[in-house]
Amino acid sequence: MRYAVLVTGPAGAGKSTFCNGIMTHLQTAKRSGHIVNLDPAANSDAFEYEPSIDIRDLISLDDVMEHLGYGPNGGLVYCFEYLLQNMDWLDEELGGFEDEYLIIDCPGQIELYTHHPFLPTLVRHLQRLGIRTCATYLIESQFMEDKYKFFSGVLSAMSAMVNLEVSWVNIMSKMDLVTSNSEDRGSGRNGIRAKKDIARYLEPDPMLLISAPGSRDERTERDSKFHSLNQAIVQLIEDHPLVKFLPLDLTNPDSIETVLSHIDFVMQYGEDEEPKEPADLDEGDFADLE
Numbered sequence: 001m002r003y004a005v006l007v008t009g010p011a012g013a014g015k016s017t018f019c020n021g022i023m024t025h026l027q028t029a030k031r032s033g034h035i036v037n038l039d040p041a042a043n044s045d046a047f048e049y050e051p052s053i054d055i056r057d058l059i060s061l062d063d064v065m066e067h068l069g070y071g072p073n074g075g076l077v078y079c080f081e082y083l084l085q086n087m088d089w090l091d092e093e094l095g096g097f098e099d100e101y102l103i104i105d106c107p108g109q110i111e112l113y114t115h116h117p118f119l120p121t122l123v124r125h126l127q128r129l130g131i132r133t134c135a136t137y138l139i140e141s142q143f144m145e146d147k148y149k150f151f152s153g154v155l156s157a158m159s160a161m162v163n164l165e166v167s168w169v170n171i172m173s174k175m176d177l178v179t180s181n182s183e184d185r186g187s188g189r190n191g192i193r194a195k196k197d198i199a200r201y202l203e204p205d206p207m208l209l210i211s212a213p214g215s216r217d218e219r220t221e222r223d224s225k226f227h228s229l230n231q232a233i234v235q236l237i238e239d240h241p242l243v244k245f246l247p248l249d250l251t252n253p254d255s256i257e258t259v260l261s262h263i264d265f266v267m268q269y270g271e272d273e274e275p276k277e278p279a280d281l282d283e284g285d286f287a288d289l290e
């Protein structure tokens with residue numbers, strides 16, 4: 001059985017660093033894994049581990065920009081359209097990997113996750129090849145310092161989830177930065193000071209948008225349209241509590257282990273390799289037989 005973990009999220013969320021972190025962890029646990037780079041604009045320095053499959057071997061953003069005159073974003077879309085037209089390249093690259101755990105590093109343009117058909121097409125393709133696929137969506141802990149920014153992150157995660165019909169693990173990255181913030185109580189910019197505050201972000205409490213004091217509250221009161229938009233968002237998140245974040249602190253191996261075990265769980269990693277434990281039965285279930 002082959003597995004693939006898509007690592008998605010906005011620019012700079014820590015996706016490539018997370019891919020490296022998982023690789024290190026897999027190696028320590030004597031498990032094998034491979035990085036697949038799907039970012040045609042990736043800087044080679046970003047990879048501690050040489051990607052086993054690299055979209056830049058098929059097409060590079062620099063070439064597209066130089067020879068076809070595209071800018072960076074149009075060029076990226078061009079690269080993906082090119083990949084979709086040349087999926088046999090990917091099939092060939094994937095052909096050499098049996099029983100593998102692929103960690104797929106994606107670019108940070110969120111329009112790719114919210115409305116471009118690229119990722120859904122890719123996921124369907126992987127599933128057709130019999131590869132069990134799940135997706136992670138990272139947002140960085142600094143988002144918690146501004147509740148408006150944070151909820152726009154929640155909405156983009158929701159939108160990505162709805163766009164892609166696979167199991168999801170949402171991750172709050174760079175938690176090491178929060179820890180140091182909370183030790184220095186004076187400097188918490190927008191009130192991320194106590195653990196219970198963090199909990200309201202990891203399991204997003206939409207009331208943060210309405211109740212908590214923040215820099216833009218005056219505007220909220222003055223501008224009733226802004227207020228009713230917030231109300232609508234609160235309602236949406238209350239009605240569809242789809243997004244919860246697992247905290248990720250790459251400086252702590254236990255934290256990586258927890259995140260990885262969630263990813264393994266949603267993909268049912270290893271279930272085929274070991275016989276399944278029969279489900280526990282209540283004594284009562286046998287009563288009729290006696």
Ligand SMILES: Nc1nc2c(ncn2[C@@H]2O[C@H](COP(=O)(O)OP(=O)(O)OP(=O)(O)O)[C@@H](O)[C@H]2O)c(=O)[nH]1
Nearest residue numbers: 010011012013014015016017107108174176177250
């Ligand atoms: N403190 C801290 N910094 C991090 C962590 N993860 C990433 N960074 C920093 O955040 C920046 C962006 O990290 P990347 O891993 O390149 O982020 P990315 O999501 O791959 O970025 P794009 O591919 O450009 O979208 C780099 O300067 C990293 O060093 C983390 O867990 N803690």
Ligand SMILES: [Mg+2]
Nearest residue numbers: 015016039046
């Ligand atoms: Mg990256």
